[in-house]
Amino acid sequence: MRADLDPRLADRPEGLHIAPMTNGDIRAVLRIESLSFSTSWPPSAFTSELNDNKLAHYFVGRARSGADGDAVVAYGGIWVILEDAHITTLAVHPEQRGKRYGERILVHLLHEAIERGASWITLEARESNTVAQSLYRKYGFTTVSTRRAYYSDNGENAVVMWAGNLRGELYRNRLAALERQLNAGSQP
Ligand SMILES: CC(C)(COP(=O)(O)OP(=O)(O)OC[C@H]1O[C@@H](n2cnc3c(N)ncnc32)[C@H](O)[C@@H]1OP(=O)(O)O)[C@@H](O)C(=O)NCCC(=O)NCCS
16 A cells, blocks of 8 residues: 555654655664664665565654654564564664554554454564563563574574464454554553
């Protein structure tokens, strides 16, 4: 769907405008990436994801950011392979965290996955990353396994999280309820 026709991409009072990531966004994304992860993706990884990987779908969130006007403050991406989706990355600029931007990007990724036919979605997170795990659990992800010493920088384990039956009524209702709370600015 064209970004300018997608009601989910319309400007929101909460101030995050989500749109497909373009090559022009990569510089800003890399800045957030380097502030968010101990091992960052190189620029070529984003370039090839955007230009060569037909299964990949990446988005940025823009918001008012100080005197700079609108700036990229968050991003995330998924791969969708038939019924399986994989969240490859998700990050919010450290100065912009706690404003539900991460949650908005995740909701966008979930809708994208569902619209593209996914029934399951998985991701890996560092065992110590309790903030991200809490966000994912809120959206129905559960930990299904541990990959030992998955992260080469410090040998940390990864937890593999999974949410299933995304297209089922139960999950759609859960997502809709969480989204209503998100848009109303109230949280459970
Ligand atoms: C994880 C991340 C994307 C969350 O983004 P955010 O915009 O700060 O989070 P939000 O304001 O949208 O919060 C949504 C949910 O995240 C969790 N969360 C956010 N901040 C939290 C904190 N300080 N402590 C515990 N849980 C937290 C909660 O579940 C929260 O929902 P709740 O308030 O209803 O409990 C952000 O912290 C980040 O970029 N971290 C570094 C990169 C990273 O770890 N990415 C994930 C890789 S798997």
